[in-house]
Amino acid sequence: MQFHLLKLELGHRIPSVNSTNDWIRNPELPFGSWVIAEEQTQGKGRGLNAWQSLGEDPLIFSSKIRISAAEISLPLLSIFISSALLKTIFLFFPEREADTTIKWPNDIYKNDKKIAGVLVQSEFINGVYDVVIGIGLNFFGQIVPDNLKDKATFLCETSLGEGELERFVNQLVLEINQAIITLLDPSQVLKDLVWIEAHSLLTNKVIETEWDERIVRGRVLGIDELGFLLIMTENGQKIELMDTSPKFRII
Structure with a gap:
């Protein structure tokens, strides 16, 4: 190493x-x-x-x-x-x-x-x-x-x-x-x-962002072991964000 x-x-x-x-x-x-x-x-x-x-x-x-x-x-x-x-x-x-x-x-x-x-x-x-x-x-x-x-x-x-x-x-x-x-x-x-x-600003916040070429809204669950942000969408889908998009915002 x-x-x-x-x-x-x-x-x-x-x-x-x-x-x-x-x-x-x-x-x-x-x-x-x-x-x-x-x-x-x-x-x-x-x-x-x-x-x-x-x-x-x-x-x-x-x-x-x-x-x-x-x-x-x-x-x-x-x-x-x-x-x-x-x-x-x-x-x-x-x-x-x-x-x-x-x-x-x-x-x-x-x-x-x-x-x-x-x-x-x-x-x-x-x-x-x-x-x-x-x-x-x-x-x-x-x-x-x-x-x-x-x-x-x-x-x-x-x-x-x-x-x-x-x-x-x-x-x-x-x-x-x-x-x-x-x-x-x-x-x-x-x-x-x-x-x-x-000590995270986003934990349990509802956010809106662009994901998979569409706008999604969901609640922040936390951060996974790779550093991705975990979101539970309005439709019950669990997604991972690697980065923010220009359309990322806290609701």
């Missing part, structure tokens, strides 16, 4: 970059490297979407790891990285346990608004996945653009203290490594899935 987890000593901090996900792909940077940037001008989201960092205290983070393709489900990896981020949030801001959740497959929400997104990009080479993990988190700010006011908010009500961002990132690196180690042990995966479902 081949894998390279993140190393605290391989961290970088840069003032400005187009995209941290592109920056970390530099072949001169070994696997296990990670970076945080103070500013990002062309942040990447899922598909053709862009990630827009908000406020005075954003976290703009990317890292790269190498893992055995035979050991990991990529949809499950995405949700477990999201759980690593949420666990880090709870450790530093325990008051957020009351209102902050994971929105499958890879976002963090405070109440009904997005505060963070996770982007996992992978390349399959000779039996291994080369994986880039991008994380954007809006810690604190005073202004949300008009076009995002109904969709986005900030984690905190006050700005970060001296050195708090660095301590947060160091813990996040450890939590990401622990999430990957857990994924390599099937006996631990279901235990963590129970924790994720207990």
Whole structure:
């Protein structure tokens, strides 16, 4: 089995970059490297979407790891990285346990608004996945653009203290490594899935989405051992979603 987890000593901090996900792909940077940037001008989201960092205290983070393709489900990896981020949030801001959740497959929400997104990009080479993990988190700010006011908010009500961002990132690196180690042990995966479902925005929610070239509506049952979202439709059919569609919405 081949894998390279993140190393605290391989961290970088840069003032400005187009995209941290592109920056970390530099072949001169070994696997296990990670970076945080103070500013990002062309942040990447899922598909053709862009990630827009908000406020005075954003976290703009990317890292790269190498893992055995035979050991990991990529949809499950995405949700477990999201759980690593949420666990880090709870450790530093325990008051957020009351209102902050994971929105499958890879976002963090405070109440009904997005505060963070996770982007996992992978390349399959000779039996291994080369994986880039991008994380954007809006810690604190005073202004949300008009076009995002109904969709986005900030984690905190006050700005970060001296050195708090660095301590947060160091813990996040450890939590990401622990999430990957857990994924390599099937006996631990279901235990963590129970924790994720207990902190899931969608559990027991009714959603509408496009599936099999038609619109379906149903209740969310949970997340299976591959990271798929389980839905019971209005017609009593149990379906699995690998990803959200543009028409995915909570009813």
